[in-house]
Amino acid sequence: MSDSPRPLEPNDRRKLLGHTEANLLWLLLPAAHLDGSRYSAAVNVLLDSEMQAAIIKAQGYGGTGSGGSGPADPTGSAALAGASCEVRAAAVRRVWLAELASVAESVARVRAITAERLGESSPPLPLNLATTVRSIRWLTEAPQGRVLDTDDPESDHAIWFARQTSNAVRQGQLTSPGGHRIPSVSSVLEAARVAMKRPVDPEPVVQKPMEGCRSCKRNAGHFEPIDVVRYSKPDLCTMCGNYYAANGEIPPLAAVKYVHRTGKRLTTKVVEEAKRSERQPISENRTVERTRWHKGETTKEEAS
Numbered sequence: 001m002s003d004s005p006r007p008l009e010p011n012d013r014r015k016l017l018g019h020t021e022a023n024l025l026w027l028l029l030p031a032a033h034l035d036g037s038r039y040s041a042a043v044n045v046l047l048d049s050e051m052q053a054a055i056i057k058a059q060g061y062g063g064t065g066s067g068g069s070g071p072a073d074p075t076g077s078a079a080l081a082g083a084s085c086e087v088r089a090a091a092v093r094r095v096w097l098a099e100l101a102s103v104a105e106s107v108a109r110v111r112a113i114t115a116e117r118l119g120e121s122s123p124p125l126p127l128n129l130a131t132t133v134r135s136i137r138w139l140t141e142a143p144q145g146r147v148l149d150t151d152d153p154e155s156d157h158a159i160w161f162a163r164q165t166s167n168a169v170r171q172g173q174l175t176s177p178g179g180h181r182i183p184s185v186s187s188v189l190e191a192a193r194v195a196m197k198r199p200v201d202p203e204p205v206v207q208k209p210m211e212g213c214r215s216c217k218r219n220a221g222h223f224e225p226i227d228v229v230r231y232s233k234p235d236l237c238t239m240c241g242n243y244y245a246a247n248g249e250i251p252p253l254a255a256v257k258y259v260h261r262t263g264k265r266l267t268t269k270v271v272e273e274a275k276r277s278e279r280q281p282i283s284e285n286r287t288v289e290r291t292r293w294h295k296g297e298t299t300k301e302e303a304s
C-alpha cells in the first residue's frame with residue numbers, strides 16, 4: 001500500500017472517515033442467510049470445513065494452489081480456493097484480525113492527536129469495531145467535526161490508512177505477509193451464498209455505502225456519511241434521516257447549513273428560522289428543488 005497522496009483537506013478527512021465508518025458498519029451488520037454479523041459469519045464460514053468443501057465444490061476449484069500474484073480477482077474466489085482448508089482459514093482470519101486491529105489503532109491515534117490538540121481528555125477505549133465507529137463519530141460530529149482542522153501529517157496518514165485497510169478487508173485487495181492473496185469478507189460471504197444456492201440478497205442497507213447524504217450535499221457538496229443502518233434508502237445521514245422520518249421531507253437547506261457551520265443540533269427553532277428565511281423572495285425555486293429531490297433526481301445546488 002503506497003503512501004497517502006497529499007495533505008488532506010477538511011472535507012477529505014470527513015469523507016475518508018465516513019468511508020471507514022461505512023466499511024466497519026457493513027462488517028457489523030447482520031449477514032444474510034447466516035448467523036451473526038457479516039464479519040463473524042465469514043469467520044465461521046472459514047472455520048466450517050463442510051462449508052469450505054461446499055464452496056470449493058460449488059466453484060469448481062481443486063484443493064491446491066498458492067494464490068500469490070496473478071490476474072486480478074476481485075471476488076477473491078481463487079484466493080479462497082488456494083492452500084488447504086485449515087491453513088487457509090487460519091491464515092485468512094489472522095490477516096483480517098491484524099488488518100482490522102490496525103484500522104482500530106489508526107483511528108485511536110487520530111482521536112488521541114485530535115484530543116490533545118483540543119485539550120480534551122480522551123480515555124483509552126478497548127480497540128474493536130464498535131469503539132472505532134464511536135471514535136469516528138467523535139471525530140466527525142459536533143463541534144464542527146473535531147478532526148477537520150487538524151493539520152497533522154501523522155493523523156492524515158492514519159485517516160487514509162484506515163480507509164484503505166477497512167475497504168480491503170471488506171471487499172479486497174488483501175495479501176498475507178507471505179504474499180498470498182487473501183479473500184475479502186464480502187468474497188467469502190458471496191462464495192458461501194453460492195455454495196448454499198441462495199438467491200442474491202438485495203442488500204438494501206448498503207445500496208450506496210460510499211455516497212454521502214443527499215440532503216447535506218446540497219450545502220456546497222458537503223459530505224456526511226449515509227446512515228446505512230436506518231436511512232440507506234433515502235440516502236440520508238442520521239440527522240437528515242431523522243428529520244425525514246418525522247416530517248416526510250428533508251430539512252430546509254438553511255437549517256442544514258446552520259448545523260454544518262456551527263456544529264449545533266438541528267432543533268425545531270433552527271428549522272423554523274430556516275423555513276422563515278426560505279419563505280423570502282426565492283421560495284418558489286426552493287419548492288421546485290424540493291419536489292425534484294422527492295422524485296429521486298439529482299439535486300441541484302440551491303441558491304442561498
Ligand SMILES: [Zn+2]
Nearest residue numbers: 213216237240
Ligand atoms: Zn444529511
